[in-house]
Amino acid sequence: MKKILFAVISLAVLVGGYLILGSIYKYELYELAMNAEKSRAGLIEKQVKINGINVSYLEGEKPEGKPTMLLIHGFAANKENWLRFAGNLADDYHLVAVDLLGHGKSTKDKSLRHDLDDQVAYLVNFLNAKGLTKVHLVGNSMGGAISSLFAAMHSDRVLSVSLVNPAGIFDHRSVLADYLDRGENPLVVKKLDDIYTLMDFAMEEKPFMPWPVPEVVAERSMANQDLNEQIFKHLKSTEHAYNFKEELGKIKAPVLIMWGEQDRVINYKNSDIFDQLIPNSRKLIYPDIGHVPMIEIPQRSSQDIHAFIEKNV
Structure with missing residues (x-):
């Protein structure tokens, strides 16, 4: 009996020590x-x-003679969203994944503007600073809306555009709209458990995410809650310096519209409107995927974009 009690106590001490050390070193x-x-x-x-x-960003080596692909994440996300997606394209493109203003490790300042056209201007400055003239744009959600505007306003700098569940058009109602009507926003993390709610809401095919990754992501999102709410409110406003739908007609580059049919954030049926308004576009729907195909099916989505570029550019 004493041996069993000693073993139980020893195990408790080890587990307790692990949790304490884990908490200290989780970052x-x-x-x-x-x-x-x-x-x-x-x-x-x-x-x-x-x-x-x-501006914080990730950059890969530039294969000789290969073009640059700029990866633009969505609202309340960061450049790391593209990691597993990017690994499939490293041999064919000079990859750059950027933290948008107010996100990730880039500057966070509530006094700055964060509307879509403002983010476009920041990205133009970033490309100029990097000496990059023409790029393939790949944008998810808010990043897709930003990519659309960028391609419309700076067509001479865009080789192709891949819109991954893009924001900007909300004619078809989404599940998110129901939450917002109740005064809830599952995209804004306010407490630790919210990160799991967000993952369930945004993804149909969730990848394995070991501890402490979700907890650290949650804590950093919580620290940015006020700015996230401000950015989201601005994005949902109807007062902008541009007319989004009119801008889509100015895009000259070939465009791939990709969408997860199970997207609860933005209804996939809005893809039809993007397809109608963009002059040179193709549409691809994933039946069993949610809002972030580049995370849910990184290999397949990256291959589809590469095949589209190879065929159309």
Whole structure:
């Protein structure tokens, strides 16, 4: 009996010690996990300061003669959303994944503007600072809306556009709209458990995400809650310096519209409107996928984009 009691106590001490050490070093463990993913994708994290604004980004090697692909994440997300997607394209493109203003490790300042056209302007400054003239754009959700505007306003700098469940058109009602009507927003993390609610809401095919990754992501999102709410409110406003639907007609580059049919954030039926308004577009629907195909099916979605570029550019 004493041996059993000793074993139980020893196990409790070990587990308790593990939890304490894990809690202390969870950010270090998170960085180790992210660095391993970046290494597998062939990406290096970098920083550049432009007009007082710090921009954080991931960059891969530039294969000789290969074009640049700029990856633009969505609302309340970050450049790391593209890690597993990017790893499939490293041999064919010079990959750059950027943290948008107010997101990730880029500057967070509530006094700055974060509307779609403002983000386009920040990205133009970023490309100029990097000496990049023409790029393939790939944008998810809010990043898809930004990519659309970028391609319309700076057509001479765009080789192709891949819109992954893009925001900007909400003619067909989504599940998210029902939440917003009740005063809830599952896209804004306010407490630790919200990260799991968000993952369930945004994804149909959730990848394995080991501890402490979800907890660290949640804590960083919570720290950015006020700015996220401000950005979301601005995006949902009807007062902008542009007419989004009219801008789509100005896009000259070939466009691939990709959408998960189980998207609860933005109804996939809005893809029809994008397809109608963009002059040179193709549409691809994934039946069993949610809002972030590049995370849910990174290999398939990256292959589809590569095949589209090979055929149309």
